[in-house]
Every structure is written in structure tokens, then in C-alpha cells.
Amino acid sequence: MWKIDEKIATPLYVQLYTQIKADILNGTLKAGTKLRSSRAISTEMCISRNTANLAYDSLFAEGLISSQPRIGYYVENLDIGTCQQSHASACKCGVYDCTCDCKGCTCNNSNNSEAGSAPEQNIIYDFQYGKLLNYELPCNVWHRLIGRCLREYREDIDWKKNFFGEFGLRTEIQKYISTYRDVNCSAEQIVITTGTQFCLDIVCRLLKFLNKDRGMRRGIAMEEPGYDQSRVILENNDLRIYPMELDQHGAAVKSIAGAEAIAAYVTPSHQFPTGIVMPLSRRQELSEWANGKNAFIIEDDYNCHFQHGVRPLPAIQSLCPDRVFYIGGFSELFPCINVSYMVVPQTMLGLLHKLYDNYAPFTSFLTQKSLEMFMREGYWESHLRKMRKNQKIKCEALISALKNKFGDSIHISGFQAGLHLLVHARWNIKEDELISRAYQAGVGVYPVSKYWANPQKREDKTVLLNYGGISPQDIPVAVDLLYNAWCKK
């Protein structure tokens, strides 16, 4: 029978999950076996029913058990033939992904990206970039709004609308960014996409088209280090990238004084990955650069919502609306809907229509209409308020735990805004060792070096910790584990 030990640090549901999983993999629980109900288990083992459910959910998510509504959970036929070992541990990639008979882990196949982005099974506390806590997300409201949308807009759901997006949603976004980010635009200037990368792809195509007539200015300036997911878009569009060095105010305009750049891509609200918040003076300098060079600014305003108590600075777009492509989104707040948007300068609207009028929309009508309701009826603002408060609490908890444990042996940076911070080790250790030792202890921390295009300039004893996906009460426990992993012999 399974045992729970309340004295050890491993969460109760993980203990339960691990034991059931082992029983399934070693054949003690045969395929087709019905598992006892979570209610029965919680009574027998003196654990909460929630804990039992969490363990079952995890097993279900891994495909080890199947669910029959209102009947119960059954052990799945894993078809693992003679291969009886736990493949999760058998493969170094740490991803439970083996499709026996027995090819080993598929992480070596084409699906590497799946392995790379899936949460690691050994990791109990995960500081991975992009993660949020699912219980913070407005799932019930969203489900209700989708239902209302299916009823109230039945006339339209069979219908593919225009590329730019639903006008109602664009109007809501316009009102919001005008109030909250001082962005100066009309709803017509807004395009709805499914992510920052798709916005950037549109910008690249517009700039390349513009460039045809203008001669040979084919480059785009980009922060160094900078966001890798954006860099790949510029590269795939065959654009030369001019690195912009960073100083304490973020992207240094003087470092691209001689560059023939047609645009500069920046992340002013929380420079990625360093976390620098660009002050107003630098924003003005950048807008003067764009005016002087007849160039554009691509303002990726990610993390603008999380300025931790300080009123956010106005977007660069507000300083020179005709020179800025402004990119915003909902993904930091509600990632599962996959919606971003871009404000296109008024002067570029003609070209945008010329190239894209005959395109289908990125985002489904259903998602757009539900999001429009979500914003119009105030759910967005209240969700935003809640999230801002929660993230600030987590940020403070993480800094305080790190300072308590590590004292002066680390330096912390980039915490003034956003959802992540950087931890720089002050003793002799490398980035990959920081990561692998944390991993051994069940904590996921992440590399920073890969965000430099130039390998020579890379910081190599720094890691990135995103606190969006971890609850405040777990933070000190995770930091304890980190301390033991990094500093104890």
C-alpha cells in the first residue's frame, strides 16, 4: 500500500503520484485495473481529497490512467512489452515520453521542441519563463463567456471575418492602451494576431517592402542580449541584425549611431532578459533617433502590466506615434487564449492593407468575441489588478528568501518589473552547473547566456528565475532547495 510522509519536503500529491506511477510501470497495477476513488483514498490515507485528485490528474495527464466520467479512473494499457523500467528516469532528457517497444525516449526524434518546452517531470518547483499559476487564471469566467458568445453571436460564428480582427475587440484594446499605456491610435490601426512573433513577422514584411524602394537599408537593430524568439523572426526574414549594447538605462542608442538600420526592436518595460526598465530620457532619445534617421521603433511592450507598485512609464509610441509599431498581448495574463495585437503607424496602413487585405484572420471569431466581452465587462481590469498584486507578492517573497539564504554570495537584478529576475553567482561556478545542480534538487532555473548573439560577451554564471508559476508559500522551500544544491558540500 502507498505511504505518505508529511515530514519530508516533497508535496503529498507528488509522493502519492510517484508511488502509483511506479506500481503501474512495474506491473503491480495491471492495465484495466480500476483505481479506488479519490474520496476512498483520501479517507484511507488521511490526506485531502484535493491531494488525491492532483495525483490522479498528473497520472491522467501523462496518459498512465484513463478517466470514465462518473465511473472512475482505470490503468491504461501502456503496451510497453518487455520493457519494465521507468522511462522517465531512463532518459537523460527527463521527459516522460517513451513510446516503447522500446525505442527509448522520443526526445531524440524530430520532436525535440516538445521535449524542450514541456515541464520536466523531475522538477517540483519550476521557475520557467512563461509559466503562471493556473489557479490565478479566470477559467470559469472564460468558459461562461464562450458559452454566451456561442449564443449571442450565433449568426456570425459560421463566418470568417477580416484579417485585422473584430472591430469590437480592436475598439476595446484601443480604449485600454490609450488609457493605460498612453498609446495614441485609432482602432483601425490595430491588428489582432496569435503572438508577438506573428506581429514581428508582419513588421518585417512591411519593412522589406518599404525597403525595396528605398535602397539597401536592410538591417534591424536589436538589444544584445535580447529575446531569442524575436531574433529568430528577424533572421528568418533575412534581415541583418545590428546589436544594440545595453547600459544601465537599457538599449544604448549611441551604439547604433552608424548602423544603417531601418528599425530598432526594443523591450522598454522590462528588457529581456536583463529586466532593465527604460527611463523616459532614453525613450525620448530613441524617438529622436527614429525621427532623425527616418527609421522605425518596434516596441515590444511585454511585462508593461507588472511594474510592481510604480506607475508604468508611457509607451514610446506616445512620443512618436508615426514611427512606432507597438506590440502588446494577453499572454502574460491568460496564455491559453493566444492573443496578441499590434498598433501600426497611421502612415503604414495603406501598405498593410495592400499586402494583407486578402488574408484570413489569425484568431478565431469565438476567441475574439469572448475577449471583447471579457474586456468590455471589466473582467480584464479586475484580472489585471489581481495579477499585479499577486506577482508583486511573489517577487518580494523571492527576493527576501534569496537574500536571507544567500546573503552577499549572489547578486539579484531585473526585479523592478516583470515576472522574472536574474541571479548572478559571486563564487566560482558556471551557468550549466547552477542549472544541473538545481535540477537534481527538483528546482527548475534557466540559462541566460543563450540570449546573447555574440558568444564572447555571454554572462555565464547567471540564471533566470520566473516567479509567475510558483506560489508564494512554495518560494522559501524552493530557495532552500537551491541553497542546498548550490552551496552545501
Add this chain to the structure above:
Amino acid sequence: MWKIDEKIATPLYVQLYTQIKADILNGTLKAGTKLRSSRAISTEMCISRNTANLAYDSLFAEGLISSQPRIGYYVENLDIGTCQQSHASACKCGVYDCTCDCKGCTCNNSNNSEAGSAPEQNIIYDFQYGKLLNYELPCNVWHRLIGRCLREYREDIDWKKNFFGEFGLRTEIQKYISTYRDVNCSAEQIVITTGTQFCLDIVCRLLKFLNKDRGMRRGIAMEEPGYDQSRVILENNDLRIYPMELDQHGAAVKSIAGAEAIAAYVTPSHQFPTGIVMPLSRRQELSEWANGKNAFIIEDDYNCHFQHGVRPLPAIQSLCPDRVFYIGGFSELFPCINVSYMVVPQTMLGLLHKLYDNYAPFTSFLTQKSLEMFMREGYWESHLRKMRKNQKIKCEALISALKNKFGDSIHISGFQAGLHLLVHARWNIKEDELISRAYQAGVGVYPVSKYWANPQKREDKTVLLNYGGISPQDIPVAVDLLYNAWCKK
């Protein structure tokens, strides 16, 4: 008791349908009442059993009656409260959609700014391409699945997965296209996008990259006439377009014998817009061309689901899997979810990963997981069956009405498959006049000439009628209006 008058022009099944519908709506037939069998009705009323079945099918399609296999049809509970009138006729927009208590038809609520792409308010019967009947769509199931997904995958909904799409959904799609379209691929070869155009954009980028090393073969062959939404993608990717002429078997391979094309884009299941179904011999010829020229085929398999009673031919992909980018989608069946997919040749996977591994996914996790459930639990196949049956009924009703009214003064083509057909006028009239006169009469019919890249070759007395968005009983009425508009002085 219902009466049939063989002397009036209204089809018999419409007469029957209209009377039963009136009885249901005015309460003469109460919810739960079992209707007599089509056999009984046909005997009593001296009509064919087919006519009775058509009337029942129409009532079923509108949700007015439900069906219990091998038992019979029952009147549905319409829950229309105090409002006893037929809202279909109450609202000028002609769509059956009233959500009582009684706000009237919602068609006036939605966004007028969208008017450019939304069906025109003056149009009562709209044969616009891309439209479906909203009551045919599985909205309730979809809403339920989203709810389940938000519960069952709570752990994951905060999480952005990989570019290629959720592995579970890709597996379901692989199973489906392998069974139904003979497509030969693994789930790893499938990419999930938000539309055919985005699939094509990926192909263009892959081909351009490949082309860098291969020299100057920069063109893509495309059917002439062909799908304008696809043409714009090729143009925006700076690809030269070689026109492929059509003969009675679709794209004529010999017309591109001398072209230095790196790929050929075709719509074999229902050539757009002519509606030609490409026979097996031509599919083989095309695959030989690709092998001989070391080129690719981009197979846009839209409308493959609607072959009107004939078993669909296997996809070209099944003939030469290493030479075909196969594009499929769900939009003809459930447009509001915006999901398409592409099968990439095994040999191109390396390049695809190189270019796209660092991209975010097109489609939200929530949509993907709900769609995976939708397929896995059999809703997709049953929806498909229902849709196939409904579209076939509409197609036959439209042809029969057109032939009845117009006789030899028109020629009808492209009706063997798909959701639209072409009507060619045999008297002296131009396309724009056909369209504007129909519009005056409240009927939307659409141009064909714009699908020719070469203006000199355009057909200019032909219009396109999509019957997906019009109910069977409305078809004869709409055709009457067309006849009056076109042929009466």
C-alpha cells in the same frame, strides 16, 4: 392534416416541411410527440418516401425534431416561452436564430463596422463562399468540451507549448487523414496552424530556403484560375507564379512542362473556383512530374469531405509522400475554431525544425486540446457525416431548382463535389450585371472573374453560388428571385 399541391411550383418536400414546421411552432405538435414514419406519411399523402425524408431531414437540420435511430422522429422542446411566432420569417435577415424572450433577431446587434466582410443587410438569401448554416454547427458540444478541457488540463493551460502543436491533436489528425484520405505520414510530420494561408506561408519559406542552395528556380506553378487567398501568399513571398491551365481533368501538367517551378499548388478535391475533381490519372501524372523535376506538390485538399455520395479519391500525398505538402483543415466544418494543419514531407522536417523550433504555436492550447477531445470521442466523425448529408441535400435542391427555372438558358458546373457550383449564363449578360440584379432582388451571388490572374482569359458571364449557408427549403425561393431578377423584363 397536411396538404400537398402538385400544381404549384414549390417543391413537395418544402410544402410538407413548411406545414410541419408551422405546427411545431404554433404548438399543434407538442414537444415529445412522435412523428409518423416517412413510410406512413408517403403512403397517406401519395408522395414518394424520398420527399417525406427530405422534409424530415430539413426539420432535423434545423433542430426542430430529433431522431432516434430505428425508432423515429420526435418533436424537440424548443423552449420558446411565450413567443409563438416563427422568428425565421419575423426577421428580414432570413436567418433562423431568435433567442427569445423576445429580443428579435440578433442580426442587428453585431458590428456594423464589420459590414465590409459581413453579409450585406439587404441580402436575404446569401450564396457567399465560406458561409455555413450556424444551426448545423456543434456549438453545444464545443462549449462542453472547452469546459472539460479547462478542468482536465488545468495544470497545462498556463503553458505555451511548441510551435508544431499538441502531440495528442496531431496524433488524432494523423489517424483521421490516414484512414479517410490515405495520407501516409506520422504525427511528427503534422503542423497545426490557424489557416491554409499560414500553412502556405511556411511552405514558401521552406522552399525559398531550399532554393538558396539550388540556384535560381524561384517559381511556383498555380492553377489558372485559382484561389486568390493562396495567390496573395505566393506573391507576398516574392515567388514567380507560373499559371497552370485547366482542362476537363483540372490542372494540366503539360502546361508547365517548360516552367522552372520548384512546386505546384493544386486543389484536387474540388478545383477552386471551377469545381473540377481531379481524376486519379491526373494525380499520377502530377506526381510523376514532381519526381521527374525534383519538385514539390502543395495539395490544398479543401472540400475533400464533400464528394456527394462518391468515395473521395485518395490524396495525391498517398502517391508520393516525399514530394507533397498536404494541407487540410476544419474550417469548412466548424469555421469558428480557425484550425488548419499541414503534413510536411519527412525529408523537410530537419529544415522545418531549423527554421521554426523557436516559434510559438499558432493555436491556443485550449482550442487544440478541445479539438483533440472532439476527434477522439467521435464528435468529429458524426459531425462530418451529418454535414456531408446536409450539403448533398442542398446541392441537389439547388441544381433541381436551377434546372426547373432556367432550363437550357444556363449551364451549371462544378457541382460534383464541394459546397459551391458555377452558373454560366447562356444569354447576353455580364457578370457584374448578374450580381447587381441578384443583389437588388435580395440574393447574394458572387464573381468568378477575379480568380484569373490574366484578365484576358476571364470568364465574364459566370457567377459562383455557395449553398453551404442556405437552408434547403430556402433554395427554391432564392432561385425564383434570381429568375425574376435575371430573366424577367
